[in-house]
Structures are given as C-alpha cells and as structure tokens.
Amino acid sequence: MVLPVVSCLALAGVLAWQVQQANTTVSLIEHSNRTIALATRLELLIVDEETGLRGYQTTADPRFLEPYNRAQPRFTRAIDEMRTNAPGPTPNLSSFIAEHDAWQKGFAQPLISVIRAGGNTKDVDINITGKGEMDRMRAFLNNIIANSEGLRAERIDTWHRQTRDLRIILVVLTLGIGILIAWFTRDHLHVVSNAFRRAMDREKDRAAQLYESEQNLRTTLSSIGDGVIACDTNGCVQMMNPVAEQLTGWRESDARNRPLTEVFHIVNESTRELVESPVAKVQRLGTVVGLANHTILIRRDGSEIAIDDSGAPIRSAAGALTGIVMVFRDVTMERRTHDVLLANEKLAVAGRLAATIAHEIHNPLDSVANLLYLLHQNPAPEDAKHFLDLAQSELARVTQISRAMLGLYRESRAPVPIDLKETIQEVLLLLEGRVHSLGIHVTTDLKPDIVVEGFPGELRQVFTNIITNATEAVGPNGSISVRLTPRPASVSESGERLEEGAIVEVIDNGPGIAPEVRDRLFQPFLTTKGEHGTGLGLWISQGIVHKLGGTIELVPSPDGHGTIARIFLATKPTINPGGD
Amino acid sequence: MNHSGISHFYEPQVIGILSTNRTSLPVFLNSNMENRAHLVLCVDDEVVGLRVRKILLERAGYQVLTAPDGQSGLDIFTAQPVEAVVLDYAMPGMHGGEVAQRMRQYKPDVPILLLSAYVGLPDEVSSLVDVYMTKGEGAPALLNKLGNLLSDTASNQT
Secondary structure: OHHOOOOOOHHHHHHHHHHHHHHHHHHHHHHHHHHHHHHHHHHHHHHHHHOOOHHHHHHOHHHHHHHHHHHHHHHHHHHHHHHHHHOOOOOHHHHHHHHHHHHHHHHHHHHHHHHHHOOOOOHHHHHHHHHHHHHHHHHHHHHHHHHHHHHHHHHHHHHHHHHHHHHHHHHHHHHHHHHHHHHHHHHHEEEEEHHHHHHHHHHHHHHHHHHHHHHHHHHHHHHOOOEEEOOOOEEEEEEEEEHHHHHHHOOHHHHHOEEHHHHOOOEEEEOOEEOOOOHHHHHOOOOOEOOOOOEEEOOOOOOEEEEEEEOOOOOOOOOEEEEEEEEEEEEEEHHHHHHHHHHHHHHHHHHHHHHHHHHHHHHHHHHHHHHHEEEOOOOHHHHHEEEEEEEEHHHHHHHHHHHHHHHHHHHOOOEEEEEHHHHHHHHHHHHHHHHHHOOOEEEEEOOOEEEEEEEEHHHHHHHHHHHHHHHHHHHHOOEEEEEEEEOOOOEEEOEEEEEEEEEOOOOOOOOOOHHHOOOOOOOOOOOOHHOOOOOOHHHHHHHHHHHOEEEEEEEEOOOOEEEEEEEEEEEOOOHHHHHH | HHHHHHHHHHOHHHHHHHHOOOOOOOOOOOOOOOOOEEEEEOOOOHHHHHHHHHHHHHOOOOOEEEEHHHHHHHHHHHOOOOOOEEOOOOOOOOHHHHHHHHHHHHOOOOOEEEOOOOOOOOOHHHHHOOEEEEOOOHHHHHHHHHHHHHHHHHHHOO
C-alpha cells in the first residue's frame, strides 16, 4: 500500500518539476524571441540613422535628419531593454555601444556639422570608414540574431522533449493511480463479493433445507397411517395424504380448493345429523378439538366408515390462524372389537352373577327344603308354626335377591331417576354372601334421598364392579367402607364449574394399586387377578360413568393404606351416547 | 302318625321319628339300628340354615353340636368326640376346604360331609371329604348320606 503511494507521489513530483522546466523553457524561448526582436529593432534603428544621415548628406535638408534624430532615444531604450532582457544571458553590448558611439561621434556628428556648415562631405575614405563601422554594427546584430535563433531552436527542441516526457509521465502517473485505485478497491470488492457469495450460499442452503424439510413432511404425511387433511382458513382443502384419499374416496387433485364439508362429509352414527365441521369448531374454539364419538364418514361413493378424528389450528409465527389440519382414522374394526369385548364382559358378568345367584338362593332354599321336610314329620303345632315362619322369611330372602337380580337387567332406553342409597344397598345385599364368606367388614355411610338420572342396571354393574374389586383387594378379614355424599354445584379451585351431583366412594384397606398399573387401570384387558379377571370391569365402568357425564377415579387412600374408588354422578346428566 | 306314608315319599332308611318330644331319640328301623345317638357337628355361617339343620338332625335321632364358623368348629371338633361333621363350604375366614383339611390332620377317620351353595367346587376340596353335596338337594338326601357315612364307619370299625 505504501510503495505505490510513494511511487505516485514521486511521479507527481517529477511531473511538477517537468512542468516547471517546461515553463522555464517557454520563458527562455520568449527571451530568445525578445532578443531577436530587439536586435532586429536595433538594426532597423541604425539603418534609420544611416539612411537619415545619408539623406541629409545628399540634400543638406535637415528634414532628412529626422529619422536619424528620432532613432536616438529609441536606440537607447532598445539597448536598455536588451540589457534588462531576462532570464537568458545578455549579449555583451559594450563593444556595440562603443562602436555606435564611435560612429555617432567620430562620423555622424562631424558629418552633420560639416554639412550644416556647407562643407564637402563627399570624401570616400571618410564615408567608407563610416560605412565600415555601420557594417560591423550590423554584423554584430546579425550575429546576436543568429545566436539567438540557434538558441531558440535548441530551446524549442528542449520544450518538445519536455512536453513529450510530460505526456509519458502523465500516462504513467494515470496508469499508476488507476492501478492504485483498482488495487485499493480490490480489497473492498473482495469484501463485498465475499459477503454476496456468502449470502447466496446461505440462501441456497436455506432453500435446500426448506426443500428437504418439505420433502420430510411430505414423506411423513404420506407414510402416516391416519388420514390427514389440511385446509385454509376458508375451510377449503389444500392438502390430503394418501390415507385421507383412500378413506374419503376423493383424490387430492379433485378435492383441492373444494370446501371440506363436501370432501369430508361426516354425520352422527345414530341421529344421522350433520356433525359440525371440525374447521368451524377449530375456528370457533381456537384449540385442538376432538370429534364427537360415533361419527360416520360418508365417502365419495356413498359408503360409510366409522371414524375418530381431531382438528388442530395451524398458526403462523405471529399466532394468526392460517389453516386447520385434521387427522382421522378408520375405527370400524376397533368399534367391532369394542362391541365384542363388551359382549364378552357381559357374558363374564352374567357368569359371575349366576354363581352369586346360586349361592344366594341355595342357602335359603336349603333351609326351606329342610323345614318342609320337618313339617312333613307332623311336628307339634307350635313347632309347625315356627317352621312355617322360618320358611316364609327364607323365601322372602329369595324373593328379595331375585328382585335385585332382575333390577340388574331391567334396562330402560331413557335415563330414569335412581335412588343411589337404595341401589347401593341392593348391590351390597347381592354381594353379601361373598363379602361375608371372605369375612370382610363392610361399613356404610349412605346419605338418603340422593337421586341422579341414569340407567339402573348399568349403575348397579358399576357399583358391583367397584365393590367386588375392593373385596378382592382387601382379601379375607379386610374392611371396606362405602360412602355416598351429595355434591352441590360449585366452582373448583382451578375455576372449573362443578355440576350438582353425588359422590360414591368405596374405600378399602387393601395393599393399594401398584404404580406400574396405575396409569393403565382403565384400559381393557388389564387385570391384577390372574385368570379370575377379564380385565374389562373398570374399562366398562368408566364407559358407563362417562356416558352419564360422570367421572371415575382410583386414588391412593390418604392414610397410605388402600385405595379410594371415587365416582361422581351428575344429578341431571347430559347423556353422552358415545360413552360406552 | 302315618310312618308308612313318610316312607313312601322318602328314602326307606329312616322310617319315622318320635316327634312328640323334641329331645326324643330317633327310631331306626333298618339293619344298622343302634341304641346310641351319634354325635354330629354342624358348621355353617348361615344362622337360619344351621338352626334348621340342627332341628332336622336332632329329630332324625342325632346329637348335634353347632359352630358358626370354621375356627369354632375346629375347637369343638378337637374337644368333643364328634363322630361325623356336616360342613358348609362358603364361610368367613376359613372356608370349608381348609376346615376339612385341618380336621383330617387331627382325626382322619371322622367322616366329613361337605355342603355347598355353589354348584362346582374345586377338585382338591371335594376329594378331601367323604361326601360332597349341594345345598337344596333336600333333607332325605342329607339324612341318607349321613346315615351311610356313619354305618360305613361302624362297619369299618367292627
């Protein structure tokens, strides 16, 4: 960086020096010009003097002397000018002036005096002398002129050379500066071009990443086992994966930009009413929504499949809703399996009930049979009465049990008011034999007059399940407590609105629930009873309770021993037909 | 008293009982008729059922001891010269199978008749006892099987 700058500065110095030299040469040329002009003027002046003098000599008329006289001051001025001519060397004029003085004083003035006196001036020698002096002066001047012209030619050559050098230097300097600028800007250009290239590379990378990410998403979407449909905010289909195509019967190319309701036509399984479009629901709620149970998708060809689905909002980074994505799957098989499982569990329950019935009815029947036998033996009248009373009370027991059994299967279509205390007592009566045989101590705290709407048989099944589970958990000689309390409508600590209803709690002092099964309690086929359980009881109980809009949970007892099964049932439930 | 009428309806082994007195001894008219009343232990948690069974057996000529659960039944079994046991299966605490097992350990020769309200009992339980019956089979069946058990024992001992 330094070297080129120094070189350029040096060149500029040289250039300035050259310009100055050229200027000097120019003034020297001017000097030569002036010298030549002055010498020429002096020559003319001495010619004027000689001519005037000669005219006067010839005519003796003083008017002819006028050029001679007029030349005198001019001569002196020209000499002075010549002496002060700068800056070049001044020719030595002393000999010339002396010669001129000699000519003037020694020849011209005496000649004029003679002529004025009227004398004869035609003497050749005198005139020759004068002419010789004048010729010498002219020769001197001519010499000066010739010298000056020679100098001038030299100086002009010098000037030509200098201007040529100047041009060369200028070119070199221009080139140097150009190169310097180029070199100087090259770094900057490098920086700029590098930045540009990096930006381009980044853009390319980003584009590649975007492409890759989109490919990934596409692959993911197309390999997903669930149907996926993405819609814009107007509810028009933007994208479908192959499973969605297969399930709806619409090709993506046909479905694109059509309203979702046309492509994804869903109705309620039982009512056949149009289900609210998930898009509308997402737009209304702004959150992920699940579809109602028992939804049927009507395919393009009119066939139907049971589906389960959910919708979720797609949001921009700023949080604005930019679309809705829906995920759904064919649950026809699942639904069938579910139905089969329900039927199996119902059979298993029926089997268990049959055993219970056998036990509960055989005991009083045995007594009655024995009493009848005794009566046949013609007992004393007071004995006979006693036997008959006993038989009657035992038969009443049978009736009570069979009535409770019937209640278990008396199913109504619409929910009916159920007195929970009565229901629980009936269930406890049914289970009494088993409970008693295991030596389990049962305490109850059942508040009267708590009525909820529901299906009696199903609720009995739930209570039977929960209480049976408790008896099996505590084992022989354990204890169970059954509590029924009302729950007034209120607002929970978390701000959730709590409906009016009832809470049934079955508290056992058994070993509690192992942590590893706690999360899976309500899954089908989970059993801790080995081959004695179907693993469906809690699953079905949950289904029933959920159908009634209630909740069921199993939590560890606060004292660290055993489990609390807690069921909430709403007084006026919104029956959720998909609950089971 | 029309004893023949009864014999017409029921097993012929028990022809009649002396019904005028609750404590009177039964009259056995079959070949194994003995003068001495057998001591029978009844174990059942069903209060009414146990009471009726006691009356029935007493009127059939047995001496009857009762116990409402397995443990007290075992206590009586070890303390008294019980000759046969009528045992209920489903009971609180110890079930009939366990009770029978312990009785066998103590006095293997005493016949045990197991009664159950359940139709099906596990094999390991029914194989423990001499006779297994379902409740509700009727008094004659019970009396017949019990009588057979006692006569078998008697014939074995002679």
